[in-house]
Amino acid sequence: MKERSFMKSLSAGLVPAVPYLWLGVFFLVPFLIVLKISLSDPAVAQPPYRPLFEWSDIMGFFSALDFENFELLTQDDLYFRATLSSVRIAAISTLLLLLVGFPIAYGMARAPERHRSLLVALVILPFWTSFLIRIYAWIAILKPEGLLTQALSGIGLISEPIEILNTEWAVYIGIVYAYLPFMVLPLYATLEKMDDTLLEAALDLGSTPWRSFWTITVPLAMPGIIAGSLLCFIPAVGEFVIPDLLGGSETLMIGRQLWSEFFSNRDWPLASSVAILLLIILVLPIVIYRDVEARRLETRP
Amino acid sequence: MTRRLSVFNVTSLVLGFAFLYLPILLLVIYSFNASRLVTVWGGFSTQWYGALFRNQALMEAAWVTLRIALLSASIATVLGTLAALALTRYGRFTGRTLFTGMIYAPMVMPEVITGLSLLLFFVAIDLDRGFWTVTLAHTTLTMCFVTVVVQSRLMTFDRSLEEAAMDLGAPPLRTFFAVTLPLIAPSIVAGFLLAFTLSLDDLVIASFNTGPGATTLPIRIYSQVRLGLSPEINAASTILIGLVTLGVISATLLSKRSVLRSQRNAH
Amino acid sequence: MRRTFAPWADPQAKPLIRVDNVTKRFGDAVAVDHLTLDIFEGEFFCLLGPSGCGKTTLMRMLAGFEYPTEGVITLAGQSLEGVPPYRRPVNMMFQSYALFPHMSVEKNIAFGLKQDGLPKPEIADRVGEMLRLVQLEKLAKRYPSQLSGGQRQRVALARALAKRPKVLLLDEPLGALDKKLREETQFELMDIQHELGMTFVVVTHDQEEAMTMADRIAVMDHGRIVQVADPGEIYEQPKTRFIAEFVGDVNILEGHVMGQENGLWRVKTASAETPLTIDDPDEVLHSGQAVAIAVRPEKMTIQREKPGPEAVNVLTGEVWDIGYLGDWTVYRIKLATGEILRVSRANVSRFVESPIDWDEQVYVTFEPGAAVILAE
Numbered sequence: 001m002k003e004r005s006f007m008k009s010l011s012a013g014l015v016p017a018v019p020y021l022w023l024g025v026f027f028l029v030p031f032l033i034v035l036k037i038s039l040s041d042p043a044v045a046q047p048p049y050r051p052l053f054e055w056s057d058i059m060g061f062f063s064a065l066d067f068e069n070f071e072l073l074t075q076d077d078l079y080f081r082a083t084l085s086s087v088r089i090a091a092i093s094t095l096l097l098l099l100v101g102f103p104i105a106y107g108m109a110r111a112p113e114r115h116r117s118l119l120v121a122l123v124i125l126p127f128w129t130s131f132l133i134r135i136y137a138w139i140a141i142l143k144p145e146g147l148l149t150q151a152l153s154g155i156g157l158i159s160e161p162i163e164i165l166n167t168e169w170a171v172y173i174g175i176v177y178a179y180l181p182f183m184v185l186p187l188y189a190t191l192e193k194m195d196d197t198l199l200e201a202a203l204d205l206g207s208t209p210w211r212s213f214w215t216i217t218v219p220l221a222m223p224g225i226i227a228g229s230l231l232c233f234i235p236a237v238g239e240f241v242i243p244d245l246l247g248g249s250e251t252l253m254i255g256r257q258l259w260s261e262f263f264s265n266r267d268w269p270l271a272s273s274v275a276i277l278l279l280i281i282l283v284l285p286i287v288i289y290r291d292v293e294a295r296r297l298e299t300r301p
Numbered sequence: 302m303t304r305r306l307s308v309f310n311v312t313s314l315v316l317g318f319a320f321l322y323l324p325i326l327l328l329v330i331y332s333f334n335a336s337r338l339v340t341v342w343g344g345f346s347t348q349w350y351g352a353l354f355r356n357q358a359l360m361e362a363a364w365v366t367l368r369i370a371l372l373s374a375s376i377a378t379v380l381g382t383l384a385a386l387a388l389t390r391y392g393r394f395t396g397r398t399l400f401t402g403m404i405y406a407p408m409v410m411p412e413v414i415t416g417l418s419l420l421l422f423f424v425a426i427d428l429d430r431g432f433w434t435v436t437l438a439h440t441t442l443t444m445c446f447v448t449v450v451v452q453s454r455l456m457t458f459d460r461s462l463e464e465a466a467m468d469l470g471a472p473p474l475r476t477f478f479a480v481t482l483p484l485i486a487p488s489i490v491a492g493f494l495l496a497f498t499l500s501l502d503d504l505v506i507a508s509f510n511t512g513p514g515a516t517t518l519p520i521r522i523y524s525q526v527r528l529g530l531s532p533e534i535n536a537a538s539t540i541l542i543g544l545v546t547l548g549v550i551s552a553t554l555l556s557k558r559s560v561l562r563s564q565r566n567a568h
Numbered sequence: 569m570r571r572t573f574a575p576w577a578d579p580q581a582k583p584l585i586r587v588d589n590v591t592k593r594f595g596d597a598v599a600v601d602h603l604t605l606d607i608f609e610g611e612f613f614c615l616l617g618p619s620g621c622g623k624t625t626l627m628r629m630l631a632g633f634e635y636p637t638e639g640v641i642t643l644a645g646q647s648l649e650g651v652p653p654y655r656r657p658v659n660m661m662f663q664s665y666a667l668f669p670h671m672s673v674e675k676n677i678a679f680g681l682k683q684d685g686l687p688k689p690e691i692a693d694r695v696g697e698m699l700r701l702v703q704l705e706k707l708a709k710r711y712p713s714q715l716s717g718g719q720r721q722r723v724a725l726a727r728a729l730a731k732r733p734k735v736l737l738l739d740e741p742l743g744a745l746d747k748k749l750r751e752e753t754q755f756e757l758m759d760i761q762h763e764l765g766m767t768f769v770v771v772t773h774d775q776e777e778a779m780t781m782a783d784r785i786a787v788m789d790h791g792r793i794v795q796v797a798d799p800g801e802i803y804e805q806p807k808t809r810f811i812a813e814f815v816g817d818v819n820i821l822e823g824h825v826m827g828q829e830n831g832l833w834r835v836k837t838a839s840a841e842t843p844l845t846i847d848d849p850d851e852v853l854h855s856g857q858a859v860a861i862a863v864r865p866e867k868m869t870i871q872r873e874k875p876g877p878e879a880v881n882v883l884t885g886e887v888w889d890i891g892y893l894g895d896w897t898v899y900r901i902k903l904a905t906g907e908i909l910r911v912s913r914a915n916v917s918r919f920v921e922s923p924i925d926w927d928e929q930v931y932v933t934f935e936p937g938a939a940v941i942l943a944e
Contacts, residue, residue, distance in 0.1 A: 015383050015386050015387050015390075015391065016383070016384075016387030016391050016394055016400070018380065018383050019380045019381070019383045019384035019387065019444065019448070020384075020387070020396070020400055022380055022440075022441070022444070023384075023400070023403040023404070023441070023444075024403070026419065026422070026437060026438075026440075026441040027403050027406070027407060027415075027441055028403060029422060030418035030419050030421060030422035031418050033418065033421045033422050033425055034414075034417060034418040034421055037421055100317070100320075103309070103310075103313030103317070104313055104314060104317035104318075106310065106313070107306065107309075107310035107311065107313045107314040107317070108314065110306055110307075110310050111306060111310075111314070112306075119314070121549070121553065122318060122321075123321070125545075125546070125549055126321050126322070126325065128498050128545045128548075128549060129325065129541065129542050129545050129546075130501070130502045130519065130538070130541055131502050131504075132502070132504055132519050132522055132523060132526075133328070133522075133534075133538040133541065133542070134324065134325065136328070136522070136526050136530075136534065136538065137324040137325060137327065137328040137538075138324055139526070139530060140327065140328070140331065140339050140340050140530055141324060141327065143340065143530075145340060145341075146340050147327055147340055150340070177320070177321075177324070180317075180320075180321065184317075230409070231409065234409040234410070234411070235409060235410075235411055235412075237411065238410070238411020238412070238413055238414065239411070240411075240412070240413055240505055241504060241505065241523075245526060245527075255411055255413045258413045258414075258417065259413060262417065262509075263508075268421070271417060272417065272421065275413065275414045275417050275418065278411060278413070278414060279410075279414060282410070282411070285409075286405075286406055286409055286410065289405065289409055290401065290402055290405040290406070293405055293449075294401050294405070
């Protein structure tokens, strides 16, 4: 009986232990390695950094610490500009996403109940198709002789081809397009739950529809607004594919910088430093997001 | 109920969905373009589909991607379900905060960081990059999504069902397989599909962790797209979109039919 | 008809369930507090109390979902310490019914029998028997989502009964049903219990339900049992003011004991001009002791004319409210002290000449035997 219950508690303990261990090995440890390598010297070798991670040599670990890469990051204003421009692009995109996403989510929440699940499915469906393909589709639309120019000149709105591809505008369009479901769904979730009689009560008490929207609807939708904004902002800061395919060489973004340090310049320590820099920018939003999500999931009735 | 759609609501819905679907629609239309120039219509043709299937490299990449997606999604489903059970059923175990942190962080963290850190890890433990490293990387990323999907189902799960099973004589493990598992199965399937799609779709993490002989479809498409538009890519995309749409529609119809059947039984 | 069934009165009788000085704590909160209780075979036993009184925790300890922090529960002489729910000869009907949504009615009922490894024909027989018992033969293939609330309740009952447990636990069994159905089902539960001779332990917060069904009621408050008795005694001889107020309606008059005359207590109150006379011989009181006098509304009479000098226990007030309930009319009478009395009167005739009206001056009287003295 004793042994049995021991076996039982052992097997019960496995349930959290297995995924815990997996994430520890494949998420936490790699993370620490990035931190370590960001503090090492580059080398012309395979792998192109030195020293190789030494498991036993703890003292060596500390003595080999080298902030050279970070000094480089602070000296070369390329990284500073890339950081600023990443945050700016992500922030503007998030704002645009809110402006585009809110009316859609609001329309969905006010649609007849029998149509709502279809509308949700329609928002999710593009998400299931490849991200890369959806960005690719915009190249054909935005390029100088592309479909947008053809359409606009066809109806006589413009006479000259418009230059959108390879500008920051193309990046905004790409991010808004690709991330729209992540903004619409959390917004819809909070708006759909909202009690309509609250708005009626506000109107009944003499508030205009416009003021009711700002004093009732927006505050009650705040959890959705925060969740949606973080869900879009955080990955947008580190976005690589969209600026790379739509933004042209002019658009500076930090995710792209990391990619080129790694693949083109083969400077792994510098790439790791850029990763750490990116993470420092995002650590606060990620922590807030985790708290918001954990609370949402755990306080559900 | 006084919910009524205003003109504004309808307009925003129409414009919103047009924005979401028009680019995809154009992509599909131009996959049937006879001209090599992707943005100039040169008549209807299916030649690019033929070219696609003769493209050995693309076909190989598709096969690799499919294998990686199936394998990583399967492992991620098991791990993610265990993690969801741990988070909902094990109360405040030690290290829970770190655990939830490790679940939520990979979902929002820029893929370049996840990709780079895993690569450096694989190099540090001297594991050759290729099929297995991409699979392990995808498993790690997608298990977090599975966790969240299954966890949100478990949150609304009526625990008295499990108590009832135990009360009627079923020990904990049998209770899990007879009652809990069948009832959370739809969320596990949804989690698997999500993991599968994310793996199919991933470019960044795969690029960092791939090696010889493990070029995935997104990597192949990306390198071709960088060289310029290609009608073959349009054709490949159309097939992928078609498959996904078919999958989603049949899944919807299946669940609708089971609802209808149960309603019919009621009369 | 009262059954002459009272094993609790027999000192030789062995209880089926013995709860011996059991305490259950959740962190700092004490849910069940040094509780001792005997339940006998064949009893229909009710645990009655307001929410949070510990009755559900006590039931969950009987089922095995919680274990006592201190003390022991025994079933038929065997300690239940450390015995998990799936090894106890006890079954439970859940408040939410907890029907497995992915199994048909018959599969739900067969679930417990399958766990015992019974042969298939025997399971089929037993399921059929249960379906007949709860009159659901025609719905065997349906799924819980296709049943009405009342039907679900029957399936839950059949499922819990199928294993013929030594004790059936019922957690608020009628809570989810509407009023009409609840009344019918009360009597059905009593019939089924009588037919099977099984021990039923019901948890409820509804005193009417407890009064109708139970052989004995245990009234609980703050994790303790305040009184265990048959329904009549609980209603007519409540031990404390809490019970008097929780079970049924009651008027409480506060006062001080003056002394005893001819076996009747004399109590001085602010509510009445003359001291009240109360026939409650079992109470042991001393002069000057503060007491509460409890009188049920139906045991008071109301009249317009001043009673004669021979009348005892006369209170004067004016009609504050009248509530017409059909079978009863309830008067709320405001006394000079500001206290409000509830007096109910059966509507025995369809026509009443000059009925008592709002704001009228009235006299309220009650017999010495109508009241109970509760020590404060």
